[in-house]
Amino acid sequence: MNQIDAIIQSINDFREERNWGEAHNPKDLAISLSIEASELLEDFQWKSSEQAIEQNIDNIKDEIADVLIYAFTLSSVLELDVEEIIREKIKKNGIKYPVKK
Amino acid sequence: MNQIDAIIQSINDFREERNWGEAHNPKDLAISLSIEASELLEDFQWKSSEQAIEQNIDNIKDEIADVLIYAFTLSSVLELDVEEIIREKIKKNGIKYPVKK
Amino acid sequence: MNQIDAIIQSINDFREERNWGEAHNPKDLAISLSIEASELLEDFQWKSSEQAIEQNIDNIKDEIADVLIYAFTLSSVLELDVEEIIREKIKKNGIKYPVKK
Amino acid sequence: MNQIDAIIQSINDFREERNWGEAHNPKDLAISLSIEASELLEDFQWKSSEQAIEQNIDNIKDEIADVLIYAFTLSSVLELDVEEIIREKIKKNGIKYPVKK
Numbered sequence: 001m002n003q004i005d006a007i008i009q010s011i012n013d014f015r016e017e018r019n020w021g022e023a024h025n026p027k028d029l030a031i032s033l034s035i036e037a038s039e040l041l042e043d044f045q046w047k048s049s050e051q052a053i054e055q056n057i058d059n060i061k062d063e064i065a066d067v068l069i070y071a072f073t074l075s076s077v078l079e080l081d082v083e084e085i086i087r088e089k090i091k092k093n094g095i096k097y098p099v100k101k
Numbered sequence: 102m103n104q105i106d107a108i109i110q111s112i113n114d115f116r117e118e119r120n121w122g123e124a125h126n127p128k129d130l131a132i133s134l135s136i137e138a139s140e141l142l143e144d145f146q147w148k149s150s151e152q153a154i155e156q157n158i159d160n161i162k163d164e165i166a167d168v169l170i171y172a173f174t175l176s177s178v179l180e181l182d183v184e185e186i187i188r189e190k191i192k193k194n195g196i197k198y199p200v201k202k
Numbered sequence: 203m204n205q206i207d208a209i210i211q212s213i214n215d216f217r218e219e220r221n222w223g224e225a226h227n228p229k230d231l232a233i234s235l236s237i238e239a240s241e242l243l244e245d246f247q248w249k250s251s252e253q254a255i256e257q258n259i260d261n262i263k264d265e266i267a268d269v270l271i272y273a274f275t276l277s278s279v280l281e282l283d284v285e286e287i288i289r290e291k292i293k294k295n296g297i298k299y300p301v302k303k
Numbered sequence: 304m305n306q307i308d309a310i311i312q313s314i315n316d317f318r319e320e321r322n323w324g325e326a327h328n329p330k331d332l333a334i335s336l337s338i339e340a341s342e343l344l345e346d347f348q349w350k351s352s353e354q355a356i357e358q359n360i361d362n363i364k365d366e367i368a369d370v371l372i373y374a375f376t377l378s379s380v381l382e383l384d385v386e387e388i389i390r391e392k393i394k395k396n397g398i399k400y401p402v403k404k
Contacts, residue, residue, distance in 0.1 A: 003104040025150045030144070031348055032349075037131075037139075041337070042338050044132075044334070045335060047128075048128065052127065062186075062190055064172055064176055064186060065186040069187060074165060078161070086166045087111070088166065089170065094115070124248055133247060135337060136240050140240075146233055205306040206307065209389055219402045227352045228347070229351065232340075232344045232346070232347050233347075240337055249330070254330060255329060263391070269340070270374050273371050280367075284371065285310060287365075287368040287371075288314075288368045291368035299321060
């Protein structure tokens with residue numbers, strides 16, 4: 001099993017042990033992802049990057065992890081291949097933002 | 102190289118080719134992550150999960166990918182190990198939400 | 203009629219002419235408000251305040267207006283008095299953040 | 304003084320008593336507005352509108368108020384007329400979403 005699938009397996013085991021499956025519909029997962037991204041941003045509120053890192057690095061780690069957990073969960077529920085959608089998006093971005101020579 | 106490091110390598114190569122490194126300070130990356138999470142949520146606005154998936158699945162894929170790309174970039178800039186912060190967060194969540202027997 | 207009630211009346215007339223009433227449930231209004239706040243933030247992405255104002259002031263006006271329209275709509279749907287909830291929150295904030303002498 | 308100007312006056316007095324003026328640059332105000340909108344959305348997370356209102360109406364009031372306070376503060380810092388930007392946006396929306404006969 002590749003690395004991301006193994007992480008998603010751990011996340012899904014965690015959810016199944018708590019019977020969260022049904023509640024975790026895609027719309028509420030997207031809401032939750034947005035809330036976690038905002039909690040991450042809160043660590044930078046009224047601060048420079050340097051101040052935020054100095055004061056909040058432990059919480060920043062937790063919030064990035066929460067964002068990733070929800071993004072992986074939503075990908076899993078929608079049966080998306082995480083590496084594939086990222087590689088396809090990088091390709092699209094390459095067309096949108098060509099390298100200037 | 103493990104799977105996530107290889108993906109992050111591709112993302113970082115992309116950024117370096119475009120000289121985006123300096124502009125990509127952690128605070129603006131956190132802002133960008135929050136904006137992308139919100140664009141993902143927009144695919145579900147005024148819709149049920151089923152309607153959103155039926156009408157917007159291609160864009161949902163792109164937006165989840167954007168969220169992941171920014172989360173990986175921010176992790177890379179902060180020199181965080183993505184798998185490690187996720188596994189530590191799952192442990193914390195296990196204490197916060199114990200399995201009911 | 204006071205100023206805010208008159209504005210809310212105009213917003214509600216607009217919605218009723220388009221039969222948006224039923225779709226505008228509080229949860230989707232909260233989602234929409236969050237999306238508009240994020241679109242406002244997008245005007246400041248990768249920019250200083252000064253650059254954002256110089257380049258995007260017209261769009262900033264539109265996005266602040268959208269945030270206010272959704273906040274007023276949600277208040278109206280929930281039958282809240284806008285001035286009252288603001289004045290009560292200022293009181294609470296005054297207890298949370300006392301003036302240092 | 305009209306109603307909105309009087310409310311903004313109260314908000315500005317509150318900020319000045321605490322010397323928050325300088326810290327309150329437009330970019331961080333936009334960040335804060337986005338965070339508050341997300342905290343409002345959190346009251347609806349994993350819930351129907353009805354459940355959210357039943358369980359969280361007091362906090363919903365506080366969060367809508369916070370959103371409005373930041374939107375008014377940002378308008379004040381940018382010297383925008385709140386009623387004017389809303390009325391102009393309603394006009395634009397009327398062109399974008401014409402009434403179907």
